[in-house]
Amino acid sequence: MLAKHTGTGEFDAPDRAVALVGARDYGRYASRDLGTLPVDFLSTVDITNGNSGSATLNARGEFVGLAFDGTLDGVISDWWYEAPINRTIHVDSRYMLWVMDRVDGAQRLLTEMDVPRDDARASVE
Numbered sequence: 001m002l003a004k005h006t007g008t009g010e011f012d013a014p015d016r017a018v019a020l021v022g023a024r025d026y027g028r029y030a031s032r033d034l035g036t037l038p039v040d041f042l043s044t045v046d047i048t049n050g051n052s053g054s055a056t057l058n059a060r061g062e063f064v065g066l067a068f069d070g071t072l073d074g075v076i077s078d079w080w081y082e083a084p085i086n087r088t089i090h091v092d093s094r095y096m097l098w099v100m101d102r103v104d105g106a107q108r109l110l111t112e113m114d115v116p117r118d119d120a121r122a123s124v125e
Contacts, residue, residue: 001039017103029098038092041065045088048078056090065090 002021005013020026026037045056047067056065067090074086097115100106107117 014103017099020102025102026098027102029094029101031094037095037098039095040068040089040091042071042087042089044083044086045090046081046086047088063093065093066096 001013002018004011005018021037024036030037043056045067047054047070052066052068054067055063056067058064067088069089071085071087071089074082074088097110100110101115101117110117
């Protein structure tokens with residue numbers, strides 16, 4: 001996010017998000033394996049126009065993200081699926097929760113969704 005942040009148009013990240021990322025303040029939403037906060041990921045899921053915003057589930061049926069785009073090489077999947085080249089781009093659920101919690105302060109919505117408060121948040125506010 002910081003690498004793309006220019007302050008203009010679609011590359012204008014919220015000041016609070018820029019500050020939190022700059023401080024590597026991801027709270028419990030950070031990936032232990034990566035040591036950072038995943039924003040998005042690729043999969044071989046086959047999507048077409050109209051699938052944007054569809055839930056992405058892992059093998060255990062857990063919500064892990066939302067499909068939001070496909071790669072240009074995968075456009076052919078509207079007519080023919082090519083596993084070696086078809087890719088879908090998903091926003092990671094950890095990033096969505098981090099934005100809701102740490103950037104936007106949407107605690108009421110998180111409570112309604114039964115997402116417990118990030119314990120690390122209390123220490124930075």
